[in-house]
Amino acid sequence: MKQKLSIVKIGGNVIENKTELNKFLKLFTALDGIKILVHGGGKLATQLASKLGIESKMVNGRRITDAETLEVITMVYAGLTNKNIVAQLQANGCNAIGLSGADGNAIQAHKRPVKEIDYGFVGDxxxxxxxxxxxxxxxxxxxxxxxxxxxxxxxxxNTNADTIASELAIGLSDIYKTTLFYCFEKKGVLMDISDEDSVVKHIDTTKYQQLLNKGIVAEGMLPKLENCFHALNNNVNKVCxxxxxxxxxTSTLFSTLTL
Structure with missing residues (x-):
């Protein structure tokens, strides 16, 4: 029987808030079994770029990464943010090691081809x-x-953190029974965006299609759920x-996605 592996992706809203980040890292440390954490740090990168007089350019929520911006991202993502998280996890008793995809040749990508938009040094x-x-x-x-x-x-x-988490879960599913956790500011997929507790607790392919048809899954949630089902269709056990x-x-109020 395959050993269980949890892969957790944490969003920028938690990373920006020291109190929330501390809470999250305690929960992550307490998570049973073996695990991997994936993080971004976009807001901090934008703040540092501004201090350095570098304009941050976004298209459809995606960062245009020119050579100067790549230097800032490397400093923030692989440096400041990553090492702060690692140090705090060590303090919590979790023996963490900070990595980029280059370390140990862990994740290879190619520069996204230029089509309608030139994203610069962005990897797929x-x-x-x-x-x-x-x-x-x-x-x-x-x-x-x-x-x-x-x-x-x-x-x-520069590579999308949601995608990295998904591809890690897919790649490691041959060895482990992988569960992918996407932590963000909502309690899950909401039936009513104005009601924080209207969480759709279980979503399979049939339910997903119903939510799409009703327009409940739309805008920013659409690419997130597409990523989730891409993982499920490639041997990931479940996505939360x-x-x-x-x-x-003890928590029960979140969305679980399965095929």
Missing amino acids: VDSINTSTIDELLKINLTPIFCAMTHDGNGQLL LGDMTMLDD
Whole structure:
């Protein structure tokens, strides 16, 4: 029987708030079994870029990553944010190791081709080095991945953290029974956006189609759920969506997605 692996992606709203981040890291540390954390840090990167006189350009919620912006992202994602999280996890008794996709050749990607928009140094994932990651897990290290990959030719690439979490879960599903957790500011997929407790607790492919037809899943939630079902269709066991409290064993108010 495959051992269980939890892969948790944490959003920027928690990373920005020290009190909330501390709460989350305690819950993450207490999460049973082996685990991996994936994080971004976009708001901090925007703040630092502004201090350095570098304009942040966004298109449809995606950052245009020119050479200067890539330097800022590397400093914030792989440096300040990643190492702060690792240090706090060590303080909580979780033996964490901070990584980008370049470390141990963990995640290779290619630079996104220019079509209607030139996103610059943005990467789309090609492969997960499951053997290296598995070796870290076997010696009881907890990998903490920032939202950066590399192309194998010396180029770092800014890569969507949701996608990295999904691809890690897919890549490691051959070895482990993987569960993917997307932690964000809502309690889950909501039937009524104005009612924080109107969580759709169980979503399979039939329910997903119903939510799409009714327009309940739309706008920013649409790409998130597309990512979820991409993972489920590629051997990930289940995906959970909600706020950080879903990592607590006693929590029941979050969305669970299965095929």
